[in-house]
Amino acid sequence: MIPLLIYLGLLCMAALAISTARRFAHASDFTSLKTVTFGDESAVRPDRAAGILSVLTIFLLWGVFTGSSLIPSFLHAPAPFVGTTSFTYTVEADGQRDDATVTVVVHKPDADVSLPEVDPGDGFVLNDVASVAQWRSALLRVEKNDLIGKADGARIVAIDGQPITAGQTVKVANGSVTLSSQGTPNFAPERGWQMEPLYLPAPEDVWQRSLQILHDGFRNSSLSEHLGYSLFRVVAGFLLGSLVGIPLGYAMGLSNFFRGWFDPIVEFMRPVPPLALIPLVIIWAGIGESGKIILLFLASLWIMAIAARSGASGVNISKVHAAYSLGASKWQVLRHVIIPNSLPEIFTGARVAMGVCWGTVVAAELVAAEQGAGMMIMTASKFQNTDIVIMGIVMIGVIGFAIDVLMRMAERVLVPWKGKV
Incomplete structure (x- = not known):
């Protein structure tokens, strides 16, 4: 919740700063003379400055909440406690009370720990020393060296002078102590706001692991x-889905019979997630390469069919009437009117379908894959190699974004009339 609030705050500040800068920069510009801009699609273009700031903000938050060395330390979120702390516990036995101090060494998970020697003190409860890793908690067997233990009726009744019973938690210096149902104190050091590397490693750790895999492989x-295997599977599945889905969509958009015949099938399969089809695909096609491509084919088929159907049915009827009035045949109307006017919808569907295919490639490569970005992610997750998981996700996202940019460029070249006719 805290990172989200910070992100929203940075978003608002960036929007205000860019808006102010644009207002001064375009004060005497022709664009500023336009009377209508809100709702005018032709006036809406991606703000490159906002895009750059958006990416930098995400990386900034990533570094802030992982303690990254790439950003100044004063920007880091509060870190989990590391060092030596202590608390006092009070034991009651046979109507008498005695205090002892527990010294706790909080260390990094992979660090070697040497415990200091402590004076046991006097009385029937003696001082203790223990260790616990960051982001973890530990039951402290404080009675193991006491002269009177739980078997003799001794029980802890206070922590740092604060009364405590089983199940209660008391705040102490640099952490908290919870008394278990068996009367054993459980010490949890302060976690701070930073993420544990197991869940979110720092950007430089992901980069170093990426360089290692780039050099040594996986x-x-x-x-x-x-990446090549994943790209091949995605492109093959997408192309097959387009080859079947686009003609199917045109048939549904131009024929009442085909619309009635295929519409229930398409609308039934469209909301079914590709993950649900994995068992069926394994039964049909086995665990070889064909099964993965079939799964991606099914992920893109229905999207492309609906996009082509929408494009064919959304052609302005006045253009069709004009073509017929000039003596065009049905084939000429299809070739020169329907297909050109439906291409923008098809390109939009293709971008959506390609995104879905990239999102499904991880599931597709669950089917006994030996290579692939999805296989790499799933294998790394089994061994809790979060840096490899994030690296794979970033690679899939970058390649997917690059493909989307290429498809938008192709659309501008192949469909220059989009939004103009």
């Missing part, structure tokens, strides 16, 4: 081979 295959 599971007997290079990084380029993993």
